[in-house]
Amino acid sequence: MPLNWKLGGLLLGLVFFAAVLLVKPIGVSTQFVILNGIIADVANPELVTQTDDGYTSTNAYLAKSGGKYAKSVANPLNYSFVFVIAMMIGGxxxxMARGGIPASERAIPALWRANFGDAAWKRYVAAFAGGFVVLYGARLAGGCTSGHMMSGMMQTALSGYIFAAGAFAAAIPVSLMLFKQEA
Incomplete structure (x- = not known):
C-alpha cells in the first residue's frame, strides 16, 4: 500500500527538521567523493595521512577545508557517510516490506515506450546522463541537490531557492521536449 503523499511530505519535513536541529543539514553528494577517496586510499595508502594538525591528502580536493574530507576518508563511520548508507538500506x-518490486513496475513505462521504444539501455543512459548533469551543476554551485534544494530551502537560503528555480526552469522544458507523445 503506497504512502499518502501528504503524510509522506509531512514525515519527510519532520525528518529534515530533526536532522538540522540535532546534527546538521542534509546533503549527500560529498559522500560519493568520500567513498571514492576510501577506495583510492586502499589502492594508494599514502593518499591520506595524519599529521599533528589533523589529516591531509595528496589530493587537493580531499585536503581542502583543513583536511575535513581527508579525515572523513580516514574515518568513514561519521554521521554523513552512515546517513547515505542508511538511505540505501532503508530504500x-x-x-522488501512492500513485497519487493513487482515485475509490472520493472517494465518499461508506457510513456517512455511511446516516446523512445522498448530499449532498456536508453533509459539507463538517459537516467545516468540526467543525473550526471544535475549533480555536476549542484557541485559546481558548491553543494548537492538535497543540500541546495531541500536543506537550503528549509533554512531559507537564497542559494537553495535559486537552485530550485533553475532546476525546474530546466526540467520542465526538457520534459516537454522529450515526452511529446502521450502514453
Whole structure:
C-alpha cells in the first residue's frame, strides 16, 4: 500500500527538521567523493595521512577545508557517510516490506515506450546522463541537490531557492521536449 503523499511530505519535513536541529543539514553528494577517496586510499595508502594538525591528502580536493574530507576518508563511520548508507538500506527494506518490486513496475513505462521504444539501455543512459548533469551543476554551485534544494530551502537560503528555480526552469522544458507523445 503506497504512502499518502501528504503524510509522506509531512514525515519527510519532520525528518529534515530533526536532522538540522540535532546534527546538521542534509546533503549527500560529498559522500560519493568520500567513498571514492576510501577506495583510492586502499589502492594508494599514502593518499591520506595524519599529521599533528589533523589529516591531509595528496589530493587537493580531499585536503581542502583543513583536511575535513581527508579525515572523513580516514574515518568513514561519521554521521554523513552512515546517513547515505542508511538511505540505501532503508530504500531496500522499504521495497522488501512492500513485497519487493513487482515485475509490472520493472517494465518499461508506457510513456517512455511511446516516446523512445522498448530499449532498456536508453533509459539507463538517459537516467545516468540526467543525473550526471544535475549533480555536476549542484557541485559546481558548491553543494548537492538535497543540500541546495531541500536543506537550503528549509533554512531559507537564497542559494537553495535559486537552485530550485533553475532546476525546474530546466526540467520542465526538457520534459516537454522529450515526452511529446502521450502514453
Amino acid at each position: 531496500f527494506l522499504s521495497a
